[in-house]
Amino acid sequence: MSSVWTHTPTVEEMQVHSENTAVSTMGIEFLEAGDDYLKARMPVDQRTVQPFGILHGGASVVLAETLGSVAANHCLRKPTQAAVGLEINANHIRSVSSGWVYGTARPHHIGGSTQVWEIRIEDEQGRLTCISRITMAVINRPG
DSSP, rough: OOOOOOOOOOHHHHHHHHTSHHHHHOOOEEEEESSSOOOOOOSSSSBBBBBTSSOHHHHHHHHHHHHHHHHHHHHHTTTTTOOOEEEEEEEESSOOOOOOOEEEEEEEESSEEEEEEEEEEEOOOOOOEEEEEEEEEEEEEOO
């Protein structure tokens, strides 16, 4: 299989680029980039749970949007472009109350004006907790 990346992401680069953002505040850690996927994990702790003590659905969406956005921006055809979120949806399948959740983003469509990515979020036992899809708009960078 050939790689989908026009600029191959590295874990170190993604972590540094995410410092002092919602990504680092929520404890999201990038794990690996394969030829057609990007993986990260997020803790289920006081930063990411809702009042009932389970993973907040919005936190799952932050993980999904982070993975989809970072992945999309590594597939751009021109250095003058940026990929920005246009629409995201998420179905919350299973609750999680501790440990880590792991997200994997894979492309469904990488086009010149839009990209569509699917993000599967699983618990530490590999059980699906959330399935999300994000549509990214490819725009020219301002300036």
